[in-house]
Amino acid sequence: MFKFFDAYSIRARLFPAIIAAAPSLAAVTLLISWKSFGLSNLIATVGILVLLFAIADFARARGRAIESKLYAEHGGIPSVTMFRRNDGTIDAGSKDRYRAFLAGKLAVAAPSPADESANQAGADAFYAQCGNWLRQNTRDTKKFPILFTENITYGFRRNLLGVKALALCLNVIVVTVCTVILWRLMWDTDTPQGSRIAVVLVVAVAHAIYMLLAVSRAAVWDASTAYGRELILSCESFLAQSSSPVRKATTRKSTSKAENISPPPG
Template sequence: MVGISKHFDAYTVRARVVPALMAGLPTLAFLFLIIPWDHFSVSQAISATMAIILLVAFADLARNLGKKAERKLGTRATPEFWFRDDGTIDSVSKDRYRSFVASKLDVKAPSAEDEIADPAYAKQFYLSAGNWLRDQTRDHKKFRILADELFTYGFRRNLFGLKPVALSLNAIVLGLCLIAMTLPLPVELPALQSSGRLVTAIVAVILHSAFMIFAVNKEGVREASRAYGIQLILSCETLMASTTGTTRGQAKSGRSKQQP
């Protein structure tokens, strides 16, 4: 159980498993439709086991295709929010965050002149700042708002990555339903001989395809990426407060030791 739970943590469930379920919902429903469930046998047990295995594999596929979509769209890393000419985050806060991160990286932060004269260097610094912040904010309980934005971004990115696969599977399910309604089948499957169930499956496939085509898009992924990028920078506030608290605690401890 412990080994399985490691593969289904909060991020995996919300950002990988749920998109996999949403993308493959009509296909999974069709598979369960054609399997007789009026009695339990070895075939049902095998089918349930295979469904779990396929779900894990599909969740991994969601991650891989989501990563490809991320590279194509250029999302998740948002160094542009750090630049002084970007007004997404107020300049006073960004000046404080920039100095804080630079002290942690032990690298000089780009000045306003550097951002104009050498924007490539400034971008590299801000990318490094983002990497450092991601490493420092892995505690999802402490950085709950940031974690929620990360989960939302992962969900939208992976679902968008699965979009071609989902539409292809929907086309296969739709074709099979139409064949079952018009041609005699060589196998005895009561579910496929019920026109009412097949019509329901066809309607579900059409609605699901419409959702994938119109609701799952690049702009949704970019919007979630921007929200996550903003919250990642704002997480400096919590890190700075933690650092200040630790420093004060160490100073008090030092003074206590010096007292006779």
């Protein structure tokens, strides 16, 4: 339960749910009296929380389904395709250094240019292992803040796209209900109820425009490639640590001490 309130879950899962349900939340907030907290207010509050949790879970599931389709359309996961020698997103020299480093960590041989040319699927399997190792070893958000930010952006866009259809359906329902209420009130703007409904309609229109124009597969893929690139570039941090002067000095000092130790008498 508490994991739902961590930074990633709030920004990449809860926020898409709030955006998806924005017109519904506006309707509940404005059309129910909150001057006193009664049974109706309690039911509305619990209903909002349950609705947000349900939408967040649905958005995550639908986002994952869309994710797999996007990967299939673009030839694979960005963290794999960018490692390929025929991809120019990251320069060849850097990728050679990353392959050598990750091959050492995985204790497997990195594919040579000839290997990759003859068996791209086999090379991709190695690159997938590299991605898994990097994801497991870059979970420290303080050491890898840029990567964490890119991951949140990708998760937010993916989950929001996953809930796009549901959000627009909720929007239509809210607009229909508000229109019927306004028709019965004969658009009496002098009444508080009519003014509140007008606000809900404005929110619904702005919400629909945002969902239709800003939430797209292209936006999700753009965030996915940004995250994949940053994940591969995180190798620089590990390479810098392994070649730092302090680390080298410590290694030399330990080696020197070991050499000066006299062997035990035979």
